[in-house]
Amino acid sequence: MSDDEIPWKDATPAVSHTLSESPTCLAWSSDGARLVVADAGGEVRCFDRSGRGLWDAQLHLDAVLDLALGSRGTLVTGGADGRCIFSELGGGSVRAEVRSGDARIERVACADELGLAVAAAGRALRAYTTDGRERWTEPEVPSPIADVGLGSGGEVRTACEDGVHLLRPEGAPRRLLAWEGPMICLAFDPRAESLAGGCHDGSVHVWRLGTVEGSRSTSLGHVIEPRFLAWSPDGQHLAAIGASSIAVWSSRGEGDESGRPWHLPHVEHPVSRVSFGARRLAAAGDGVVSIWDPRADSGPARRAELGGRVEALAWCPRGDALAAATTPHHLYVFGADRA
DSSP, rough: OGGGSSSSSSSOOOOSEOOOSSSSEEOOOSSSSSSEEEETTTTEEETTTTTTTEEEOOSSSOOEEEEEOTSSSEEEEEESEEEEEEEEEEOOEEEEEEOOOOOOOOEEEGGGGGGGEEEEEETTEEEOOSOOEEEEEEEEOOEEEEEEOOTTTTOEEEEEEEEEEOTTSSOOOOEEEEESOEEEEEOOOTSSEEEEEEETTTEEEEEESSSSTTTTEEEEEEEOOEEEEOOOTTSSSSEEEEESOOOEEESSSSSTSOOOOOEEEESSSSSOOOEEETTEEEETTEEEEEETTOOOSSSSSSEEESSOOOOEEEETTTSSSSSETTTEEEEEEOOOOOO
């Protein structure tokens, strides 16, 4: 990867902020103009691309466990306090607050264009309008929900320990596909059209989620014992991350010319977080963030030592800025437009 392909010329962050508590999650808006970060104390803060603070709000009474940004200005947060909160991305004002009792809201998803948001807590799933009105509830899918995605037709797809379930308001869960044996990690692609799963035997599989009859599975082989998986924003590449190794395939299950995955060289630290950007991959471990071209034979093109454990990592959708949130309580943005 040449310097011309890197959105910044050194490892010094353009933006650095101190947060109130340890960060738990962060996300960029779809146009790359806003960055939202949430923390273990329930606070949510919004910044513009230059790092200027736009608003902050104490939305939850406990840690924010997940957040999702819709393409038309909806912010959905789920917390350990059992609340799902719908807010305006533009100013932080709360549209609605929904309580789920004592259950922790562990996964949320939002599709403004469909007027739909979902929140998962254990085995329970609830669907809402983007202003917080409940549309339907599935009180118990067969196993705990690991990931949730929204299909283009408004169906809700849940990745669980025993398979994928397609949920619609008019009927009971329908199993879209199933597998035998426990999965270590599961991840939908950005459009919830494919699901990747990593197994204890070191194998990685990809399912194309069509109809119940039309779902197809591709085995990517046995490479590493994956701890977690990450898709590129366009769904064209998949990375499997082991304790100290990263393997990358194309979405068709292809790797190098022999069909094997690309193995990123010089992964020197245990990887705890990873994020795909345009033609590049960022991985964090032991307070170090490294950036690779997934198809290059060379080592990382950039490295930055941040000094604390990276709790959240995300490329801007434009591919020209990378946000990293670390413990104890710092936010860094590389490549952002300086104020």
